[in-house]
Amino acid sequence: MAGDKLPSVHALDKPEKLQDLLKQDRGDDCLACKVIGGGAFLGLAAYSYYSGQSQLEQQKAKILASGSRFGMRSRKLGITGISLGLAWLGIWRLSK
Numbered sequence: 001m002a003g004d005k006l007p008s009v010h011a012l013d014k015p016e017k018l019q020d021l022l023k024q025d026r027g028d029d030c031l032a033c034k035v036i037g038g039g040a041f042l043g044l045a046a047y048s049y050y051s052g053q054s055q056l057e058q059q060k061a062k063i064l065a066s067g068s069r070f071g072m073r074s075r076k077l078g079i080t081g082i083s084l085g086l087a088w089l090g091i092w093r094l095s096k
Contacts, residue, residue: 034094037090037093037094049080052082053079
């Protein structure tokens with residue numbers, strides 16, 4: 001501890017660069033963690049899409065009979081949007 005060099009006030013006054021902080025933060029992630037995490041998001045996206053579409057088809061008659069302003073098209077678009085969002089998170093997780 002006696003050999004530690006204390007930074008000057010001028011050095012402490014300058015903010016750290018964002019890119020340097022991101023590089024320091026990024027180093028703890030292993031390849032297996034990325035693959036498992038990305039695969040989980042991609043699997044969840046596929047499951048969400050297929051199960052959501054099949055449930056919509058099963059409930060199609062009730063939805064159309066209900067007279068809701070949210071018909072089949074908007075519900076399908078919602079399911080597709082959620083699935084695309086999850087897929088994007090999986091791809092982002094694999095690449096970062």
